[in-house]
Amino acid sequence: MTENPTASLTLLSDLTPPSLERTWLTAPHPSLPILATCSSDKTVRVYSLTNFRLLSTISGGHKRSVRTCAWKPHVQGESVLATGSFDATVGIWRRWDSYGRAEDDTDVRGLSSETLNGNGRDTQKDEDDEEWRFAVLLDGHDSEVKSVSWSPSGMLLATCSRDKSIWIWEDLDDGDNNFETVAVMQEHEGDVKCVAWHPVEECLASASYDNTIRLWREDIDDWGQVACIRGHTGTVWYLDWEGIGNVPSITAVCEQGTSLSAEWKDQCAISGPRLVSCSDDRTIRIWKRKPKEQWAQSRVASSDIPSIIRPTGTDETWEEDVLLPQMHELSIYAVAWSKRTGLLASVGADGRIVVYEELLKTPAPTLDANTPTATPATTFQPHTEWVVIAILEGAHGIYEINHVAWARRADRSREENEEVLVTTADDGSIKTWTLRR
Amino acid sequence: MASEMQNSNPTILNAADLPTRLQPARSHKLGIFGNGLFASALPSVDASGFLLGGFTSSSESESDDDLLEEPIDEQEIYDLVSTISDPEHPISLGALAVVSLPDISITPTLPYVPASPLRTVTVLITPTITHCSLATVIGLGVRVRLEQSLPPRFRVDVRIKEGTHSTADEVNKQLADKERVAAALENGTLMGVIAKMLETCL
Numbered sequence: 001m002t003e004n005p006t007a008s009l010t011l012l013s014d015l016t017p018p019s020l021e022r023t024w025l026t027a028p029h030p031s032l033p034i035l036a037t038c039s040s041d042k043t044v045r046v047y048s049l050t051n052f053r054l055l056s057t058i059s060g061g062h063k064r065s066v067r068t069c070a071w072k073p074h075v076q077g078e079s080v081l082a083t084g085s086f087d088a089t090v091g092i093w094r095r096w097d098s099y100g101r102a103e104d105d106t107d108v109r110g111l112s113s114e115t116l117n118g119n120g121r122d123t124q125k126d127e128d129d130e131e132w133r134f135a136v137l138l139d140g141h142d143s144e145v146k147s148v149s150w151s152p153s154g155m156l157l158a159t160c161s162r163d164k165s166i167w168i169w170e171d172l173d174d175g176d177n178n179f180e181t182v183a184v185m186q187e188h189e190g191d192v193k194c195v196a197w198h199p200v201e202e203c204l205a206s207a208s209y210d211n212t213i214r215l216w217r218e219d220i221d222d223w224g225q226v227a228c229i230r231g232h233t234g235t236v237w238y239l240d241w242e243g244i245g246n247v248p249s250i251t252a253v254c255e256q257g258t259s260l261s262a263e264w265k266d267q268c269a270i271s272g273p274r275l276v277s278c279s280d281d282r283t284i285r286i287w288k289r290k291p292k293e294q295w296a297q298s299r300v301a302s303s304d305i306p307s308i309i310r311p312t313g314t315d316e317t318w319e320e321d322v323l324l325p326q327m328h329e330l331s332i333y334a335v336a337w338s339k340r341t342g343l344l345a346s347v348g349a350d351g352r353i354v355v356y357e358e359l360l361k362t363p364a365p366t367l368d369a370n371t372p373t374a375t376p377a378t379t380f381q382p383h384t385e386w387v388v389i390a391i392l393e394g395a396h397g398i399y400e401i402n403h404v405a406w407a408r409r410a411d412r413s414r415e416e417n418e419e420v421l422v423t424t425a426d427d428g429s430i431k432t433w434t435l436r437r
Numbered sequence: 438m439a440s441e442m443q444n445s446n447p448t449i450l451n452a453a454d455l456p457t458r459l460q461p462a463r464s465h466k467l468g469i470f471g472n473g474l475f476a477s478a479l480p481s482v483d484a485s486g487f488l489l490g491g492f493t494s495s496s497e498s499e500s501d502d503d504l505l506e507e508p509i510d511e512q513e514i515y516d517l518v519s520t521i522s523d524p525e526h527p528i529s530l531g532a533l534a535v536v537s538l539p540d541i542s543i544t545p546t547l548p549y550v551p552a553s554p555l556r557t558v559t560v561l562i563t564p565t566i567t568h569c570s571l572a573t574v575i576g577l578g579v580r581v582r583l584e585q586s587l588p589p590r591f592r593v594d595v596r597i598k599e600g601t602h603s604t605a606d607e608v609n610k611q612l613a614d615k616e617r618v619a620a621a622l623e624n625g626t627l628m629g630v631i632a633k634m635l636e637t638c639l
Contacts, residue, residue: 022619
């Protein structure tokens with residue numbers, strides 16, 4: 001705890017009414033100012049980020065706790081939600097966006113009494129318009145579903161379970177709610193706790209009770225493991241990807257600033273977005289793919305295997321980029337990497353929220369000496385440092401926090417492009433926070 | 438499960454020898470077990486004053502003999518879990534010495550946050566035989582019993598006592614996994630077994 005926080009988290013609002021049972025995860029909608037919260041009461045609660053009130057409750061689909069949910073991206077005129085439950089099934093739910101648009105209108109004009117009454121506006125509409133329609137139940141897992149994730153295009157849905165498997169389903173989008181099983185991967189040796197798609201590529205990352213993180217890609221019609229990352233010494237609970245084009249903040253105004261950022265972007269273009277993971281071992285680690293060319297060269301140099309044998313091999317080498325400052329005393333359940341600001345937030349069993357920022361530093365002059373084998377292209381490697389900018393103790397009182405997410409702020413006091421943190425806790429409470437620098 | 442017992446002839450302790458302070462008739466036991474317990478445990482129990490910042494009044498509660506006013510201590514945890522029945526025998530975990538008073542501790546969950554009211558209750562379990570496959574079920578029973586009985590500021594940590602079980606690490610990892618425990622509580626078959634174990638608890 002040697003860090004000196006420079007920012008503070010302020011409670012913006014609770015989402016009301018809260019669930020009466022444990023809530024596991026809250027997923028912000030990709031475009032509308034709404035959120036979906038998964039609860040142990042077998043329902044999903046949809047809240048407004050405009051007035052922080054409950055809009056609707058999706059119930060009747062799952063026989064046990066809803067553990068996870070994810071919004072399908074790029075759907076026009078409709079919202080599609082995938083839910084994963086301890087009952088071993090995955091549900092797909094649909095709803096026309098008329099309601100969300102009404103929210104948007106309200107958003108522009110300010111709060112009206114109508115929306116404060118919750119569904120008041122909608123009662124004038126056709127019943128069918130209001131309801132979440134249960135579309136299809138995806139049946140295949142043998143035990144509890146722990147996480148679901150849509151691919152960036154929205155074509156593929158990945159699901160994972162305590163049965164140690166990951167399933168990839170293709171949404172056939174045939175108007176008949178048909179999904180086809182594309183692949184079942186069973187390499188993990190324990191519960192698969194989390195699946196997360198790369199922000200642009202069809203590359204899936206998974207985290208497990210077996211302490212590993214694995215990466216999966218399709219290679220000539222077959223989905224297979226391309227990397228197995230070892231490093232954590234406990235269950236890996238959650239993963240999140242870095243946004244595309246993320247550039248860390250420059251510490252101080254300096255002449256080198258612009259060139260540093262440019263260098264950084266070049267580096268990122270080669271290795272691609274990084275992956276962050278959090279674990280029962282109380283650490284948060286960031287992982288980076290070793291650039292392909294460099295990797296091929298090193299293989300040639302070490303002359304173990306001539307690169308000509310597998311010039312386009314799918315195997316990837318992922319290395320630990322950084323271990324974040326250790327600020328949690330108990331298991332870390334979730335980490336969220338903002339796609340807008342690059343800030344990272346983590347939560348866990350100790351009830352603490354921690355926010356981290358990555359700062360771009362002037363390259364150390366001794367870099368060459370440390371890496372004698374580096375090729376000339378890598379000598380000027382931008383170097384970053386992660387610092388803790390905010391810590392909030394007991395954010396949900398005595399309760400454990402199960403999930404954290406960044407969402408675009410939507411209430412009328414918002415500033416342009418401002419974000420809020422959304423935390424979800426064991427007592428069923430969901431809170432939104434603003435970060436003040 | 439019932440037809441083939443893992444341990445058909447377990448060692449059973451005499452009920453009169455079990456630590457207690459609930460029955461006045463055996464209040465002399467308090468002298469033997471109570472003092473020893475209080476001497477070692479009070480500093481941590483003490484810091485667990487129910488209120489935030491209750492730190493200053495700690496010396497007063499130390500001398501407070503009124504049991505009703507006493508914060509939750511190891512004996513109370515013992516009383517909660519020792520009456521649980523073994524899934525194999527109609528005998529309590531206390532009588533089987535699966536749970537014992539010296540293997541129960543209460544510590545601040547966040548030692549670096551003095552104002553935090555969070556307390557961790559650690560219960561070490563000694564299975565009757567080192568390869569008992571029911572260790573997970575027993576551990577789950579203890580965890581369920583404590584989670585249902587204690588206020589939410591208590592975190593329950595149930596583990597196999599070191600050196601007493603062949604797959605202790607595996608069992609401990611399962612018992613510490615919140616998600617697995619939550620899912621187990623929704624498993625009807627498993628909860629049937631647990632409910633039966635807890636039937637003997639008052």
